[in-house]
Amino acid sequence: SQQGEEDPQALSIQEGENATMNCSYKTSINNLQWYRQNSGRGLVHLILIRSNEREKHSGRLRVTLDTSKKSSSLLITASRAADTASYFCATDGNQFYFGTGTSLTVIP
């Protein structure tokens, strides 16, 4: 399947620590996007990285992309309790393909 697969499925850290989530995919892509989903809400777009980019930053977020390994990582630095959510990667094809997400819990 073309969908992204996030790893780990669940992650629990203390406030202030960094959180790293990984995404693997199977086919070539034009871009990869990361989304956040708070409980009971819709997904919110965080960042898009194009296939010719290796790293991108947005505030406390850092995304890397390795097209040779077909993988991406999302790093959240200095985590906060408000970062508690599920995080999804989405790859493009003729549509967006999502995985099942990483559930992040940040303990105050």
Next chain:
Amino acid sequence: DTAVSQTPKYLVTQMGNDKSIKCEQNLGHDTMYWYKQDSKKFLKIMFSYNNKELIINETVPNRFSPKSPDKAHLNLHINSLELGDSAVYFCASSTGGSSYNSPLHFGNGTRLTVT
């Protein structure tokens, strides 16, 4: 102002009934989508419309019928509801029909429970 709004937020109904979910976006986007999120949080596309025309129709039972009266609205009608239809349904929108460089904007979902 809510960018992508869908109603109702919760929908509880019995097997065999017919129900509709409505979606509206005020972002001026050309493309709208319906996604289904199951209990394991897997998010799968069902339909995509660009300027009122169907462009993606994944393998979905024909009991599901999308309708787009204009490019700001995409409704989902479901006939003869089954237990397996229980899920959270998300509406989303984006700019530029076949361009997948633009992010999706999601509504807050409709939790459908079929009993």
